[in-house]
Amino acid sequence: QSTLVIAEQSDDALTPITLNAVTAASQIGGEVSCLLAGANCSKATEELQKVKGVSKVIVAEGPGYQGLMPEALAPLITGLQEQSKFSHILIGASAFGKSLLPRVAAKFDIEPISDIIGIKSADTFVRTIYAGNAIQTVKSNANVKLVTVRETAFEAAETTRGSATVEKAPDCEGSTSSTWVSQELSKSDRPELTAARVVISGGRGMKNGENFSLLYDLADKLNAAVGASRAAVDAGFVPNDMQVGQTGKIVAPELYVAVGISGAIQHLAGMKDSKTIVAINKDPEAPIFQVSDFGLVEDLFKAVPEMTKALN
């Protein structure tokens, strides 16, 4: 058994989801190698070398990997696989991983397994379907298992105790049919949604985008990230990168505060693994109260400012 984890980096820094994918790879057993590609890789290579459980870092550095385009990376991975015959290829289920892995899988005529939340054995994986309303256990009989890994379902691997070797990836000519142009990341002084210890999310009950400032005020007191339900995104209150749910981000913080969110199943799928859930909603029948540890039936426009004030 040997697993290739495809690392993700942005601006020459390792993306945290890579560490969760390494943990999943370690659970499968066998040697774990990582492929790191990018226009610049020096810093992320150093980081990756120290990750516990990684024995080899394969580096593909060059201007052709600018923007980590799947058209450039897929041939690199298929070439590496033909050479090394890994039993598993894993990648974090981020926008990057979700885009890339199926493209690789099709080249091998293999059905990939998306967004796993558990590993039963080397060929059997657990994942959610119907927005988390059912749990599916699937067995892959393919000669190489291609899997994307849900970040919140696996702990991050330690980043200090490893000592991996580094080697250069074989040269590869990627397609030039796509070009990366630019990235606009939402700038925020607050923590990332998927990394925050506390997440406060607003739903349709927020009534408009301006009212989200109430949540930002509270978030500042708790060093929290701010998210939103799909209903709030659909209504145009906030951008889609704030969406928590099956079709947005999956989060599992220590504390999740759902404000004005009724608790549609697609939203619950994105947050129900949070350690403690608080729900604030004026409708006592809102389904969110069925999953919350602490429920407060009250008008959010009264409750949220009160909380912010009390935490002063």
Place this chain on the structure above:
Amino acid sequence: MARVLVGVKRVVDYAVKIRVKPDKSGVVTDGVKHSMNPFDEIAVEEAIRLKEKKFASEVVAVTCGPTQNQETLRTALAMGADRGIHVEIPAADYPKVGPLHVSKILAKLAQKEEAGLIIVGKQAIDDDCNQTAQMTASFLDWPQGTFASELKLEGDKLTVVREIDGGLETIELKMPAVVSADLRLNEPRYATLPNIMKAKKKKVDKLSPSDLGVEIATNIEVLEVSDPPVRDAGMKVENTEELISKLKEAGLV
């Protein structure tokens, strides 16, 4: 001008409460309301808008599945697609069909129809796989623009704004290409009654996967489908004061 193919999947309606079968073989789909996968509606809408803006010559909706999938196809036609292709897969075989097979079918049809652009939803709300666009692009060796929130077509250059973790990304693709639609690409229109009537007269071709040389074989076995663990409802608190003291007790704030 490009011919656009759009993939439409028939799924259990998003508002239906999912029930797992007692024998754990899957979820109950018989006698349950079905509709078009919501992300595919966005794909159809985008294709129609491309035609309205004279960037597309024709919009062809494609569906793979049993007889009932015709309804899904008719919905796409009522929204404004020009014609449909139903790749019929008997209900008994349908559980074996996954994104790999659908991608192969779409890739073959793209060649047969000389399509210049394929648009599908980013994921289906039943299996939540999020694979079809990527695999279709791979089979065709076309570039892909996944999770698109904006498309701009100039000549054979397609600019795609993509929803990525933490923001947006802009890429340029050389046509022909495959795009997967994300939430904010557009707001799908409703089919009006006259258009529903008109859709009944639109042409629908029927094919089987073998007509396209696609074999339905799978290397995935579903061992079990079960209910998710139930999270117990906790307590109700009376006011924010009590809430904060509870959170303080738990060391959370």
